[in-house]
Amino acid sequence: MANENRVVDRILNFLKQSYMGVAAIFIIIFMIIPVPKVLVDVMMVLNLSLCIIVLLTVITIPRAADFESFPRIILFQTMFGLGLNISSTRLILTGDIITRGNRIEMPGQSNMVQAFAKIVTGNNIVIGFVIFVILIVVQVIVITKGATRISEVSARFTLDSMQPKLFDVDNRLNSGAISDEEAQELKAQIRREIDFYSTMDGASKFVSGNVKAGIVITVVNLLGGFIIGMVMKGMPFDKALSSYSSLTIGDGLLSQLPAMMISFATGILVTGTKTDDNLAQQVINDFSRAGGNYQILGGVLIALGFGLGLMAKDYTLLFMLVIFGVAFIFVGGKMNKSNQKKEEKKKAQSQKESGESGTPSAAKQDYPLLDPLSIELGFALIPLVDKEKGAELTGRIANIRMEAANDMGLIVPNIHIQDNMTLDPNEYVFKIHGIEAGRASIKLGYYMAINTSGMPLADISGERTTDPTFGLDAIWVSEEKRADAEEAGYTLCDPSTVMATHITELIRANADIILGSEEVKKMMDKATERYPVLVREVLDNAKMSYGQIERILKNLLAERVSIRGIETILSAISDYAPVSKDIWFLTQKVREALGLQICKQYADRNNKLYVMVLSQNLTEMVMNHALYQNDGSKPMVALDPVDGRKWKSCISAALAQFQNMIPIILCAPDARQLVRSLVEIDMPGTVVISTNELFNAGKKVQVEVIGEIAESKEGM
Numbered sequence: 001m002a003n004e005n006r007v008v009d010r011i012l013n014f015l016k017q018s019y020m021g022v023a024a025i026f027i028i029i030f031m032i033i034p035v036p037k038v039l040v041d042v043m044m045v046l047n048l049s050l051c052i053i054v055l056l057t058v059i060t061i062p063r064a065a066d067f068e069s070f071p072r073i074i075l076f077q078t079m080f081g082l083g084l085n086i087s088s089t090r091l092i093l094t095g096d097i098i099t100r101g102n103r104i105e106m107p108g109q110s111n112m113v114q115a116f117a118k119i120v121t122g123n124n125i126v127i128g129f130v131i132f133v134i135l136i137v138v139q140v141i142v143i144t145k146g147a148t149r150i151s152e153v154s155a156r157f158t159l160d161s162m163q164p165k166l167f168d169v170d171n172r173l174n175s176g177a178i179s180d181e182e183a184q185e186l187k188a189q190i191r192r193e194i195d196f197y198s199t200m201d202g203a204s205k206f207v208s209g210n211v212k213a214g215i216v217i218t219v220v221n222l223l224g225g226f227i228i229g230m231v232m233k234g235m236p237f238d239k240a241l242s243s244y245s246s247l248t249i250g251d252g253l254l255s256q257l258p259a260m261m262i263s264f265a266t267g268i269l270v271t272g273t274k275t276d277d278n279l280a281q282q283v284i285n286d287f288s289r290a291g292g293n294y295q296i297l298g299g300v301l302i303a304l305g306f307g308l309g310l311m312a313k314d315y316t317l318l319f320m321l322v323i324f325g326v327a328f329i330f331v332g333g334k335m336n337k338s339n340q341k342k343e344e345k346k347k348a349q350s351q352k353e354s355g356e357s358g359t360p361s362a363a364k365q366d367y368p369l370l371d372p373l374s375i376e377l378g379f380a381l382i383p384l385v386d387k388e389k390g391a392e393l394t395g396r397i398a399n400i401r402m403e404a405a406n407d408m409g410l411i412v413p414n415i416h417i418q419d420n421m422t423l424d425p426n427e428y429v430f431k432i433h434g435i436e437a438g439r440a441s442i443k444l445g446y447y448m449a450i451n452t453s454g455m456p457l458a459d460i461s462g463e464r465t466t467d468p469t470f471g472l473d474a475i476w477v478s479e480e481k482r483a484d485a486e487e488a489g490y491t492l493c494d495p496s497t498v499m500a501t502h503i504t505e506l507i508r509a510n511a512d513i514i515l516g517s518e519e520v521k522k523m524m525d526k527a528t529e530r531y532p533v534l535v536r537e538v539l540d541n542a543k544m545s546y547g548q549i550e551r552i553l554k555n556l557l558a559e560r561v562s563i564r565g566i567e568t569i570l571s572a573i574s575d576y577a578p579v580s581k582d583i584w585f586l587t588q589k590v591r592e593a594l595g596l597q598i599c600k601q602y603a604d605r606n607n608k609l610y611v612m613v614l615s616q617n618l619t620e621m622v623m624n625h626a627l628y629q630n631d632g633s634k635p636m637v638a639l640d641p642v643d644g645r646k647w648k649s650c651i652s653a654a655l656a657q658f659q660n661m662i663p664i665i666l667c668a669p670d671a672r673q674l675v676r677s678l679v680e681i682d683m684p685g686t687v688v689i690s691t692n693e694l695f696n697a698g699k700k701v702q703v704e705v706i707g708e709i710a711e712s713k714e715g716m
Helices: 002-032 037-060 070-094 111-121 125-160 162-174 180-232 237-270 279-287 291-312 315-354 379-385 392-407 479-488 495-509 517-530 532-541 546-558 566-576 583-593 595-602 616-624 641-655 669-682 691-700
Strands: 098-100 103-105 373-377 415-419 427-432 435-441 447-450 463-466 473-477 491-493 608-614 664-667 687-690 702-709
Touching (some): 002 070, 037 111, 037 237, 070 180, 070 237, 125 237, 162 392, 180 237, 291 315, 373 379, 379 392, 379 495, 392 415, 392 495, 435 495, 473 479, 479 491, 491 495, 517 532, 517 546, 517 566, 532 566, 546 566, 546 583, 566 583, 583 595, 583 669, 583 687, 595 687, 595 691, 616 641, 616 669, 641 669, 641 702, 664 669, 664 691, 664 702, 669 687, 669 691, 687 691
Parallel strands (some): 373 415, 608 664, 664 687
Antiparallel strands (some): 098 103, 373 427, 427 435, 463 473
């Protein structure tokens, strides 16, 4: 019994996964082999049911792109309908037709075809044929042609608007109007619309082709029936005309009715608006806005009733029009009252939210939160965010945020862009939590020519300035002087590049300030998805809080250490948190775990790391003057004036040996943070690494010791 159940389950799973493939093969076979009339009747009922379901689905669905499978449904239904048409044609031409006096019996014909033939033709084949021709004309000229044309235009306009829509989403994301998740959802929705309308443009051709094929099959049925009936079966002309015309009309109606529903559904779908309301709700909303219109209509109907009814002395017409008029006046009055109540409720809600109703209170007012990151522009720089002029800045900001994530592992919050009329026209300011982090001036329409070679270059005419990122001397040159500047050896940057580079550097320099609890939460959520056991070890077993993890990450970013290797960071915390919860101790252990990453960050292309080694005497001096705060704040060094002068003299002389290189000090692990606290103010940009970090880098980094930082012989 268990084996039988497993076999049944396998069959059901196979059908569930492969039913569309089975249906496609069945449709193709259906066109070729003869099919019994019972099966043809069943398939006709299923075809009609499918088209009704599709039509109802289209009416109730809010957005066209939400019906993603519609283009392929059209293809399947078209092929299925044509297969049915071919099978019914075979039955018409090969089935038995028996004449008994004036009565015609068709035992070999489809019951569905005969039933529809009787509905349309009744007792008069001419009237039935005229009605059938009218249905064909309506289908071809009105419904199908209109739906096809609308589908083509919709596809063209949707594809043309793709880039502006995606660009607008990026602008809203960079301005802080939407979150990253909302931006991804909007982009996915836009792409679904693009895919849908591009496929609908081709799918609509199947609809029109199906109609044309149906007309050809109808003509073939009629002519073929006459030939077979009169020539092969010896039927008189009137009997052949009556029987085969009736069957042709019934079969044509059964094939055209589903096609008409699909064409109608296509027209409804591609003419829909991009709102979240379905068609029924949209109609209600559109036709219930003004009750006065219905009252006017009611008055017109009453006037027409008295005018036409009295003139024609038709009191039935008079009574009917008056009843309709009174009903419309009543409905219009109800609508006016309902709309008035909605307006009053909306106004009351608006007053409540703004604090205008009752006693104003601070709790009801919006609290003005500071933007995590913001850029303020002078009015001359507004074209940088103008959509019509390319909005260069918004696109670059998206790249800046992505670069920070890839390079530093930092999730950069949305950067809000706004104008500030108090700034100089060409000036911009970058703020972090409302506090200025940097500012500079740029000139639109000019290029910044920077001498990055370190060698004297030929002088060129232009406005002298300073590169805001690295403080290099630069010149603003016009488009006409661009070629001369490049020929002279200058590196040219357009204004948006200058600004983007400056903001990128400001984000790097202030990464520890930018990182907040929300960003840490997102990082930990991602880490939980990939390393659930490790995260549980840190949070549950090691009893580390998000706040403690945030402080460790901030310490790393403060020294420009990438936190992208979150697995290594959490592993180190998990290993050493049971020993001590001291943040600076854990920070040092994390740095040691990231030793290879840190050393390669400052090594040259040949993986050589040039360092100055801190002497034993100076290390002991630093350690002896260390101050460790009880509140867990940064360890400091309190040197007396004599030792302070000695330290500055030694460190300045040693670091002067680094030419065109980042100065790097190598010291003992326990002294690393103390040495860092001494040099970060007087000598910013100096890197301090420990011997343990270098040891963990292994043989992948070669150390080149330039010299030792020690007291001079004169000072000893």
